Amino acid sequence: MVWREGAGLFAVGVQWTDKARAMIAAREYRYISPVFPYNAVTGEVQKIVGLGLTNNPALPGLANLAALSAKPADPARLLASARDIEIFNRVFGQFGQFHPDTPAETIAALSTPPAKPRFPAGLEQTDPKGAEALRRLAPGAWED
Template structure:
């Protein structure tokens, strides 16, 4: 096995009356009371077989404070007990323990109250090997129930905390979880009552009714038809918008306000913001006026040298600082080049 991680997780308190059979680790998915990710045991029998096969003499040590697994720097690695057998019972792996005199005394004196399994897991959280355990005083697996015998009653707070996967030392968290569960139960009861179902499979009955009920054709349409209608509406809106843009541009041309040099700018503005273009067209000056005829998107007739300057041309000539004769000569030359 490669890339394995060693973990220690202190479990619930050992019983007041020392037992030779204890719960060691949960089966399935379980979380510790600290911030570590969840662990899981998928094949408990395989984990037990591998653990006992790897143990020297077929026994797993239970020490004090995990000193056996802390390296050579911890001098005292005496055993508090030896795990002689492992077995699956329900959702737990049980350990048969042969306690040493030191371990028995430490537990009877209440010097130690918790047992902490030591195991190796893959990065995925899957537990693959149990190496032993240790007597500690910091719980991290509150869901384990450590019973001295079948007849011994357990503290109900510990039972509730174990079922919820919480530590018995966190009463606020226990109350919050129980309150949430009670609220959810009340809501489910209201739903089942309204649906007229009962029994353990009430939720299944409700789901079956919801999935079996055919939709009302008067209120619903197939998704394909709805999407096709959306596409048609989008195309129609685009065509209507383009028609309005073309009409606004044509009106500006006919009014003599839109000349060829402004065509590209006007088309972009009208396509992006028709209202802004129409606002410009209302206040823009008439740039071309040929008597009773206006430009209407076409080039004006070419003037000859005999034609004088119109008002716009005189204004341009004055701003350019040229005489009328020079302006006419330049205009005639450009017309001949064209």
């Protein structure tokens, strides 16, 4: 992966199969879709494990694969909404890559490790099964 200022995050050194290369050239598939496990609570991406060809990308603002080899990206098409920037930063921020329109104070806040959550006071007495379920979901994460 490489960050290109003004254009975004790109996968480099991808080795497409002959069939995939032909489908991209024929515009049968136009985008990539990254595959990654993430933390369901924070939305933090754990790692990128692969990517697939698709015509319906889940992430907004992806460049058309066939167009990438034809001409440089049009900066006017790179304008992103606040939500697009937020999603981009949640997905790639943990790798140190932030959207170029992200303010410095936001980058600083996103770079700060999250505080350890506090175990809800009194839950043990009122809902012992709920307390045990929380401990099983995130062992060692809750302070007593």
